[in-house]
Amino acid sequence: MANEITVPLLPCRSIDEIVEFYTMLGFDRTYYQLRPYPCVGLQREDLQLQFFGIPDFRPEDSYGSCVVLVSDTGALFEAFAAGMRKAHGKLLVSGIPRMTRPRKRKNVGNVSGFSIVDPGGNWIRIFHNTAAADDNTDEPASQLAKATRNAVVLGDSKGDTRQAARILDSALTRHRGSAPVTDLVEALAYRAELALRAEDTTAARDALARARALTLSEAEREQLGETLASLDDLEAVLLDRP
Template sequence: MRRTPRRGYEERMAHELTYPLLPCPDIDEIDAFYATLGFERTYRQVRPNPYVALRREDLHLHFFGMPGFDPEQSYGTCLVQVPDVRALWTAFADGMRAAHGKVLVAGRPRMTRPRPRRNDGGVTGFSLVDPGGNWIRVFQQRDAGTPPPADRLARAVENAVVLADSHGDHRQAAKILDGALARAGADTDPAALAEALAYRAELAEVLGDDPGAAEPPDRRG
């Protein structure tokens, strides 16, 4: 028979905290990158194992160093829900501009822009890929989400976002947008057309301004 936890136990367990522990080849490289985004170091050790703990307000990320670790082969990822996803993206973008002169959208590290995610019920989110190849997936705290768009081109943008921003398959996302833009007619929603063209331009930058040359997609789902 299942026992019911005593009330005192439930009260003591009401404030649990979970911190993601992610791999990287160099904890100092990770520390320096996240410092540009407004994180502070709360702990660091080199022996017996490299380890660094970072914090930005209530967002905690911990990393462990692995000699010989290849960021291109990383499956490290975590999900972060925030009250204002666009405000956090803006803060990260400001940090990147101050350090690099621009928002990094290609290579590693990089960051996507906030967009509704069809594969997450229409909730707006963005992805940050750090120097260790870890995907920090930031989403707006759950609400009713966004209903599916009626415009065909807008739906194509949603599908492209899933492939590129969530899975790293920029080449296939570009193909989807190219096909949808080629079929766009006079009845296409002007707002959807503007969004599609802007996103296609962003993908072209990621692909090195050559839609036919893409980096291989990540294997994460």
């Protein structure tokens, strides 16, 4: 057999919250019912998701998750980000719902991936679809870059924001004098994002200020284009934070 289709069925507190969120990301509603139980179907191109409502469901306690393989994680992230900016004037980077940025995941063969945590607390894990994933590919050269990859596994795959921040803080202290400036910017940008997830605006502002203070060549700015754009997004989030 071939051409099978699997559609995840995920829990939520309110199917109407789910519809509003995924419509923002460019999904269309394909199915909707309230009885005998709340259920909704959503689709964006070939990506299909279904959700069922549970009374008194707590999104923060959800174990709902699925993996989505796509040809271009960056393009899909930017499409989702555009929807968030249009609806909220910024990216949603903390709390529920939120979205992480595409980063290479050491625990999945250094394949680029990002996650959506939707209003139901479900983790929609989006990865680049490639048969070339290899644990030994694209190994970072500096100790700081290696620590950042380790932090990403904890922060973006496991959701352990606190431990990811500890890893980065330790690595930044030990290696800030020897790491390439590009690795410093990457690490500080991720540290700022982790701080916002933890509602630590002081640490977020500190990491952003340190990243902005670094001197970059034109070539380095070009290399860090996506990361520098992430600094803009994080600063926009801080505009309405005390």
